[in-house]
Amino acid sequence: MQPKKTKTMDRRSQLPDELLLTILSFLPMTDVVGTRVLSQRWKFLWEMVPRLSYDYYKQNLSHEEFLRFVDRSLFLHDAPVIEALHFKLGGVPDSKDIRVWIRAAEELAVRELIIKIVTCRRRVELPRSLYRSCRMLVTLKLSNVVLVDDVASPVSFPSLKKLSLKSIKYPNDVFVDKLLSGCPVLQDLVVEKCPGDNVPILSVRILHLKSLALSTSEDRAKAKPHGFEAYPVGSVFHRLVHLKICTCQSEWLNLRMRVLSDSPNLRSLKLEPCHRMVNQQRPCWSEPSSVPECVLSSLKTFEWVLYEGREEEKEVVAFILRSASCLENVTVTFSSDHRRSEKFKMIKELSFLPRRSPTCRITFDGSYSFSSEGEKKTCSILPDELLLKILSLRPNAKDFVATMVLSKRWKFLWMFMPRLVYDDSYQNLEHGRFSLLVDRSLSLHKGPVIEYLHFKLGKIYGTGDIEAWIIRAAEKHCVHELIIEIDNKSSGNKAPVTLPGSLFTCFRTLTTLKLANAVLMDVNSPISFPSLKKLSLKCVKHGGEAFVKNLFSGCPVLEDLFMEQCEDDSVTILSVRVPSLKRLVLYRIETIFKIKSQGFVIDAPSLEFLDIFHTSGYCVIESSMTQVVEANIVINIWQPWKKLSSITSFKRFYLCVPFSKDVYPTGSVFCSLLRLTLCSCETQWLNLLMGVLKDCPKLRALKFNQCHSLRTSDPRPIWNPLWNEKSSVPECLLSSLETFEWVCYEGTEEEKEAVAFIIRNAKCLKKATIKISSKATESDKKLEVIKELFSSTRVSPACQLALS
Incomplete structure (x- = not known):
């Protein structure tokens, strides 16, 4: 029996620390600390658990033993940040003990603090230090306690977003206003008044509050629960x-x-x-x-x-x-x-x-x-839903099927796994054994819904294998997310894997579909994905423009589209016409410039996010895009680019183009644009910068980023001295720009002029961050660049200059 026990312990020890800490976070602290005797590795692991729960009712300790246990475990805890610290106390906890624990919470940078007193002969007073020591708190929940006012000091919870006060005794009604005013970013407030409350009228005046729940714990028999008297007849919400x-x-x-x-x-x-x-x-x-x-x-x-x-x-x-x-x-x-x-x-x-x-x-x-004391000492104490969630963190089929040998309870648990990953490269399974694993596990799976189904395959698998697995999954289950990824590096120069046509008709419940490095079989029948919202096609070959049109027409609720075209893609002009589309990412990278016309045509009136990367093509936007909030556009070509229209609704804009004229229609004003990122890798980028700044009156954040290296054959950008005149200063620099960042700053003459111009004229600038390029390797050159930056005149008294 001993070898079997050792083998089981070895399996658990193979799990990474992060997963073990996640599992321990679901247990009370008495059980967590008890794991230190398992092995040398576990001896100190409990000290890093991010969520601590001290429940007086879930252990066999006396009141005094429980208090000593809390003191010692908090003192020994070594995690830099505690996500949650929960106290569920009974008996007669002393305010001095809680004061010590709150001081520990301050040192551990606790994000969530819950103190709940269940049964005691008298209410417990919380220490005044709570109001000013826990500055990192995001969530605070108190139940059945007494709050004491500290007249000399204000309440300060600068990070608190969620506050729950249930059956609380307050010092006076003025204190409630003081408490709420000390929570400047509070968004969620729950207050349950207790019988005999000394604050009869509770005033809630919070500007940023988004959720409010008020209730009373008075005798329910006094209430009148007639539903039709709840609000006036004829009201419509x-x-x-x-x-x-x-x-x-x-x-x-x-x-x-x-x-x-x-x-x-x-x-x-x-x-x-x-x-x-x-x-x-x-x-x-x-x-x-x-x-x-x-x-x-x-x-x-x-x-x-x-x-x-x-x-x-x-x-x-x-x-x-x-x-x-x-x-x-x-x-x-x-x-x-x-x-x-x-x-x-x-x-x-x-x-x-x-x-x-x-x-x-x-x-x-x-x-x-549970009634069995022995069962409580094992992982089996966890509910099935939690065990399935833990297994889903490492959802490879070979791993979760292997759990069937652990015990009688685990024998069938794996059959309800909501997330399945079949990776033929995992632990170097042979082709035959892997195919058998997929066939049998899909046949035996009994869950009505598969949330996530991922196939990561080599080129050795044919259309017949994949079609059999797809049909088996679709017939027995409601699949919500399907990923088929073909590894191009495997099996040498074997022909690309062709996905079957049944893929486009049998998954009516699919909401997410991701395909990579495969060939799609052309189908004449209509494609049907009535529930599909996210589609990703990476280096996928298909029948051409007619197939793409058929595919998009079969996705009536598609909202998110990612397409990365192969270099030898047969579709030279990709047309995306999807009325429901909200997010679009299009990538095409050409290593050799081709004279042949290439590009994207977009007709998506509901679009909110746009990302285009094309190294040798153009882009045409046919419909008005008044709802776009963020756009990233990289077009690196030597031919005139089609005009980009209807972009004045952008709030965040990333732009990299090799020219400064005709980027967008003349006269456009970006009244909504708040954040702008420009690539500084092209000769004309300074001209483009000055033009865009004049058309962005409310810009708050400006960033320069060198995505590509300047071609050695290109001349350096030139700073125009006329830009230094007061009449040429854009409105956004004078009235709205607050943050400025430059990535890969080299300290060239035109870069010095640009930095000096911005910090000399940006009256509202709060922070300027300069990240010096790795090209400036010599320490003397770096020091010279730093001295020049700090000696530049800053018009904004609040401006802080940060270098990295």
Whole structure:
């Protein structure tokens, strides 16, 4: 038996530290510290866990032993940053102890701090140091404690974005204003008032607040839960996007249907019981006569917290799934009171409910209760959902199939893996063994949904192999993301792999498709990807322009397109005409310049992001692109470039072109442009710079970056002395430019003039960063460049010069 145990320990020890720390982060600290006895490697590993949870109720220590354990483990912890520090305390914790722990939280740069007092004879006062010592806190959650005012010092939480205060005793009503005013970037606030609260009127005045939840823990019997009295009849919530409804009253179903009918643009619905139903009649479900407009046209996410599987709850979920045509994500969380068998029964029922939306995916989450003390000491204490998530971090098929030998529970767990990767180069599997692994694992897989399916193959595999795997995956599962990547370096000069035509017709639920280094079989029938939103084609050969047109027409909801053309691509002019497209990246690199006309033609009126890289071609934009926010354009040619129109909506712009005239229509003004990056690798870049700056009155950030080296045959750029005149200074330098950065600064004459011009005229400049080029290798030359930069006159008194 001993060799088998050692072999199991060796398998765990092969996991990287990052994965082990992630697993340990899900456990209470008593279990985490206990791992130090496993081996020499584990002796200090626990000291680097990024998330610490001290739960008084999840260990067998006395109150005094628990306090000593917290003190010692915090003192020995060695991680530079703690992502989360949770305290769930009982008994009678002393304020002095908490003061010591908060001081430790300050030293460990804690990002999230939660202090929850569950049962104690008196409320615990938190120390005043909390208000000024934890400056790195992003999330703070306090429950059942007393806050004490520090009159001499203000409250300071400069990084706090989420604050939760439940059943808190405040020193006075003035302190609440003081606390909230000390959170300048607060975005999410939750306040639950306690009985006998000494702050009867709570004032919330926060400029940046995005989410607010206010509630009271008064006796629920005093409330009037009549759903039809919740708000005036005839109200319509046109701007309501996110809705959360409590399911703890018998009338909640009536309220839900009414609010849904009055919220035509609702996108997110969450159902959660805030309190337990005590001696109340169960809600009764009745099928509505009509489906609310938001369910038909806009609802995308639906979440149910503490789902119990009652009849009316099943009916509600079934109604949402069969009616919501745009639904993308459904999350169901179960109560910890359910046994594992009950939970699996509910998962099975919900998984097989009919769904109207082809892109809808259901995820389940929850916790288990275990009775076996021996089971608690192993990885099996973790719920199946968590184990599957951990396995998904290393989703190679050979690894997760091998887990079936660990125990009886693991024998079938791998069959529900949501992410599958088949890499034939992994651990040098033979061709026959790899094919057998793919065939059998796909045949035995029982999960209704495969979120991610990735094939990384060599040229040795033929169209028949790939077609069999594709059809098997599509017939049994709803595949959401498919990646087929052919390794060009393998198998020498073998012919390219051709992907089967069935790929374009059998994946109706596919939302992401990525193909690389393959040949697409030409098909005469229409291509059908009704749910596809992301498409990536890297060095993929196909039938030509007609095939591309057929492909795009078969993707009615395509939003993200990446295409990298091969150097010998048969399509010289690539036309992209997709009305729904929001993000477009087009790459083509030619090592030899060709006289033959090449380029891109784009017709995408909904485009928001554009990235073009073409070393020997042009670009034509046919439609108006008023929604584009960011664009990166690199066109490196020796022929006139077609005019780029409709770009005045850009907010971020990266530009690299070998000329300064006719880059965009004369008279264009970029009123929305805030960030501009120009490539300094072309002779005409200074002329282009001065022209663009004059047309960007609200520019805030300017960056120069040398992406390519200047050709030795080209003359150096020349600084025009006329630009130094006051009348030539662009408006953005005088009124809006705040940051300036130069990458690969060499200290040439024209570069010195450009830097001096900017910092001499930019009145609002706050920071100028100069990154000196590696070409300036001599220390004397670098020192001379630095002295010249620091001696330059700066008009902005707030300007800081940083060199690297």
